[in-house]
Amino acid sequence: MDPVQTKVALDTLWVVVTACLVFFMNAGFALLESGLCQAKNAVNILAKNFIVFAVSSLAFWTLGFGLMFGDGSPLVGMKGFFLSGADNSPAMADAYQGVFASLNWTGVPLAAKFFFQLVFAGTAATIVSGAVAERIKFLSFIAFSFFLVAFIYPVGGHWAWGGGWLGTAGFKDFAGSTVVHSIGGWAALTGVIILGPRLGKFGPGGKVNPIPGHNMGFATLGTLILWLGWFGFNPGSTMAADAALISTIALNTNMAAAAGCLAATAVAWLALGKPDLSMILNGTLAGLVAITAPCNIVTTTSSVIIGTLAGVLVVGAVLFFDRVKLDDPVGALSVHLVNGVFGTFAVGLFATDGGLFYGGGMALLLTQLKGIAAVGAFTAAASAIVWYGLKLSIGIRVAPEEEREGLDAGEHGMEAYAGLTSRASMNVAAANM
Amino acid sequence: MDPVQTKVALDTLWVVVTACLVFFMNAGFALLESGLCQAKNAVNILAKNFIVFAVSSLAFWTLGFGLMFGDGSPLVGMKGFFLSGADNSPAMADAYQGVFASLNWTGVPLAAKFFFQLVFAGTAATIVSGAVAERIKFLSFIAFSFFLVAFIYPVGGHWAWGGGWLGTAGFKDFAGSTVVHSIGGWAALTGVIILGPRLGKFGPGGKVNPIPGHNMGFATLGTLILWLGWFGFNPGSTMAADAALISTIALNTNMAAAAGCLAATAVAWLALGKPDLSMILNGTLAGLVAITAPCNIVTTTSSVIIGTLAGVLVVGAVLFFDRVKLDDPVGALSVHLVNGVFGTFAVGLFATDGGLFYGGGMALLLTQLKGIAAVGAFTAAASAIVWYGLKLSIGIRVAPEEEREGLDAGEHGMEAYAGLTSRASMNVAAANM
């Protein structure tokens, strides 16, 4: 192996292994989101979170990847659908010749580039699943996910990462606080608004009725898997086996998560009386989302600060969304949207190169704000169009009767815990004797 | 580090990391299979799926690896039991001197070769567990697993991968659609036939009584872990950090899985009325099993086609096995046997080098068929002998009374969810006061 081949092999190993870690986040989301919902909807949420990656794979292969990274205009890529078109990866930089020039900074084969970017696209889609859970139609969710990954995410992503205008303007979002988490979050927010809250969630007089999750074991395992996955998400975004950078990023990522966890625990304990496990979990994720954009350009101490603020923010955000009657069963808005925005913003404050606190002035901060606003506006608008289109065509919400009974029976004709909860055992026993 | 050492280090890293991913599939199978069975048998299935890898480790170390990869005849290896014998790995090709010449194409230390091949052997054994679940005696399962991994799998494997006659004849099974999945599947099939169906599964007049799985959360998580594990299974089978190849294989593997998932969902939805989550999961696995043999020599588009066909096949197969009264609680036959055969066959159709659709004529296809038939016939016959031997000696099926009560009480004297299901709480409460 010559040095060039060695570097390609090393980088590819790193990219494929970290892509696997990010892929595994699908399991994390599936567990977290089903765990924080009710048992009667568990099959539905699991099915949604499972199939969404298959849908994303198809959508990103056919359209998304080309729109996002294919050569095109500052607004959208226009080449490379179905991974077709010229490409001499792993050749890099000026040596690269092909239709995905925006990815010429990483020296791995095209298939590896696609695979890595695909697992990120899948993450954006999976974020939506939790927020709209327990009332959305299965088919409509599949359809929305397809549109999100085929069109909306790629366009927003193109702006920041695919050679588009935002990237050119100096917008910094290393691993996707905005591109992945906020896009997912804004899409979720429009869904939550257009769907409306679950039956019985908000009582008269501003009363908020909690609907406790049915399996905190799943939720905790899910969050640990997500934490693990983030060691692929952030350090992997180097897309190169850069020893110093990946070590630092792994460290920063972990310290922000830990800080977010402890901060949310403390706030929940002091403000709400007890250390609510679901808040502890959300706090950790908040720290992780917030550090996603700045992880490569902030100090470890800044990472701890960013994580701490994220942990505080997320608890406040959960209470806020409840107050304004936006029903998000799993806290996806508080985690991904709020902290995706915050993390992107934090780049402008803490970046050692250009951040306000490091003498960089307001320039970077303003660019970050511009990016946050532009991506947010676009995603919200585009998502609203898709949600309304689905609402008017196939409908997006199950019937109240079905919602009360549970979507597992209505949408899937099955139960998550047959014979384990008392609901089913007799029927099953009866059927089998 | 000189270039040779570097390559050894890179390849070893890749082999060990992917072996870990494949090892983790044990967790995937344990969850999938226990999730699709009843709560009253959950401890038993978990115990089977757990201990099977320990048994496999012992069986493969003492006998299996030598029979499979040790130098010997075209029919069976005869050297290297207990990993003994000469070996100068990581020396490769002609430089290799030792008793495992059939593995001289990979440049990693012998311990890494063994570890990687062991996790594959373990997979074959674990496939059987699900198919024979809810009625097999724990001890008989352990004994069968030992024979499978010590003798049957190694012999079939030797033919294809260990320098045996099938490999020499040009049979192509890159990562084991036949060697791992079909061998596991045929062994399972004979077990299912000899054991007979679970009590109450088939009613009079061809009536099929469904016995719903007790934990769809476990089943879904298990399938996601398996999907993840396949990124070790297929790309790892390069046994070398070959950047281009591992990237392509990872991509093909994923696209086949996604296609299998979506195809099975669609078929189940259209044909059976609702999108049954267990079918969605089985469809994904079907796509993964089918792409296992051809993943390195087909295009991405072909992978999507292969996955789609697998997803259709698996739903049909589940219905078929029910119709012919072969009781397979978790769909292992439909996934591993049917699609192991299909995937091996698909090589003959889609291989860009030699496949029928790529102008290669019938030669490869016929070789593939020969391999499918030979390995199938051998495995079925050998398994039948072992199953009957066990039946006549220690017995293979628990008493009807025990089956009705659940194997957890009978075989293990414990329960999976003590105090959670109502069954136990009072007894436990009573015992503790």
Place this chain on the structure above:
Amino acid sequence: MDPVQTKVALDTLWVVVTACLVFFMNAGFALLESGLCQAKNAVNILAKNFIVFAVSSLAFWTLGFGLMFGDGSPLVGMKGFFLSGADNSPAMADAYQGVFASLNWTGVPLAAKFFFQLVFAGTAATIVSGAVAERIKFLSFIAFSFFLVAFIYPVGGHWAWGGGWLGTAGFKDFAGSTVVHSIGGWAALTGVIILGPRLGKFGPGGKVNPIPGHNMGFATLGTLILWLGWFGFNPGSTMAADAALISTIALNTNMAAAAGCLAATAVAWLALGKPDLSMILNGTLAGLVAITAPCNIVTTTSSVIIGTLAGVLVVGAVLFFDRVKLDDPVGALSVHLVNGVFGTFAVGLFATDGGLFYGGGMALLLTQLKGIAAVGAFTAAASAIVWYGLKLSIGIRVAPEEEREGLDAGEHGMEAYAGLTSRASMNVAAANM
């Protein structure tokens, strides 16, 4: 990339990836320990096992890492708090200039060194969680974990690994049978003694009332995750991509686990009548803990022997601790303490270089005993001081009423399986209508 950079990149990849595997052990412990406890305490155990890594991250960053690896005296390190101080990693050996000279044998960036060592520190803390479960106050556990990772673990660790007197004396503990597992075990033991047994665990006349775990699915998955994690724990402790060594260690680790599993199964089956799944799981972990110290310097056959002995030991230890009325709900003492000691001792017997059975005489064995005793005495004493300090200040045990009701309600005001177990469903239904 020049050869030096290549080696740094390779080593860093290996260290970061294996650190991720070890990090994932947090999920393994959370599942194993919550699964082996009662449903009414599940939220509490999950919360403890989750937050403990966040606490460890903070404690190790601020203090622990400096005390353990910072330059200082043979008794304790005194530099490098908050990862500050000079450091020119990845420079190695004599080329290294900085305050962490004790880690100059590994050529990776400082952040990677820290991250890898952090996940080990976290493991020690998480071991305590299971042993003191179902009665400890949440806040006291958090406080104890902080002290353990900030002070106790680092001091013991400094002796063996951080340039301290034990390492200098020739004490061998490759991956931490003593440093990680025994320290965790001794801390747990003092906690168990000072806390006392759970209400109702021991009846009059030496009667032992079993309190069965509530989710054997979680326990099994947890153990499989731990087994996986150990492929990071042991092979990763090379902290270098040394092909031969990591392959051998992975193999030895696996064979000891398999042997421990089968030995414990056999002993439990023969001695207790049935193959208790919790013993099968504990046996595997026992094998893993025992092989942790000797994995790099024993043969594969010795590994099988060590694993077998560990599997026997663990069953005996569980019965022993019950007999002496030390209540350890999950078997943490039997697994980590007993086999941590045994594994360290086994080095003195089986080490191919210096072990008694390999003609090395008693020298190494005595050094090992000295290390076991010194670390044990120090950890037990220091832990006792912390436990008593907490007992006298904030209290360490929940009120009997709360213990009976479950810590989930008392400490967290929530339930693990709301609406799934009958306990909550009506209240939730009532609240929502």
Place this chain on the structure above:
Amino acid sequence: MKKLEAIVRPHLLEEVKTALQEVGIVGMTVTEVKGFGRQKGHTETYRGSEYKVEFLPKVKIEVALGDEIVEQAVEAVLKTAKTGKFGDGKVFVSSLDEVVRIRTAERGESAL
């Protein structure tokens, strides 16, 4: 003294409870049960095979009460548990020979 047993739809429990409280009832005991009757269950499929869910979830509310408020209590249930569709459930009334409050050993109506 009488015992009233009402088998009702689970999601109406809270409302029935409140109506009973308004009638002056301070205690009750509730059980999760399965009901079989005119209300037909639905069909579920699992892996291509159908099975009928015939036993539907209901809750049973048991109340011991003085003879004089039986009729009011029945009315309270009828008012709140009725949807008009098959499966609303039943009320059964039977006689109790004795009621004892364990805490105080009080007997008869004062134990209610």
Place this chain on the structure above:
Amino acid sequence: MKKLEAIVRPHLLEEVKTALQEVGIVGMTVTEVKGFGRQKGHTETYRGSEYKVEFLPKVKIEVALGDEIVEQAVEAVLKTAKTGKFGDGKVFVSSLDEVVRIRTAERGESAL
């Protein structure tokens, strides 16, 4: 009107139900219960310590029915729930003062 309570083995529920339907009974309410009696439980072990499972799973079938079919209903249960081994269970018959169908407010036998 009478109330019949049958405590039977869970796996015989379906057969008892069918036999009751043949006698003309259209509704019933079923509860999962634990039974203690002559049938001895078994011993389970957990981590080396034994405990006795004394409370065994049973189901309780409750049926309100007209006086004239009580005897037939009892026979139906006896025929289908009997295995001849300890633990087959019991049938209890008691009197009901009133039965009301919530959906229609019908009372008495027509509410059954």
Place this chain on the structure above:
Amino acid sequence: MKKLEAIVRPHLLEEVKTALQEVGIVGMTVTEVKGFGRQKGHTETYRGSEYKVEFLPKVKIEVALGDEIVEQAVEAVLKTAKTGKFGDGKVFVSSLDEVVRIRTAERGESAL
């Protein structure tokens, strides 16, 4: 024959059972129930919103028994199920018209 129903705290089940056995009772049937009464539940929080846990876990012990030991059985329950705090539960006694042992078809007191 009488039927005694005792609603008691779950953790006292074993003691009540033993006391009943001492009075000569060999069989009983137990159900997990939720109780509502003077004993006030506690408040749980979930993600910042509170909800009240009003239905508390209890167990119901049902025993069919001969008239002559009713009083002893009631005493046995009172003795063992009492803590003196709100929520200790109730005992109800009612009459049974008939008891049948399924295994033997025995009727009346010999079926107990």
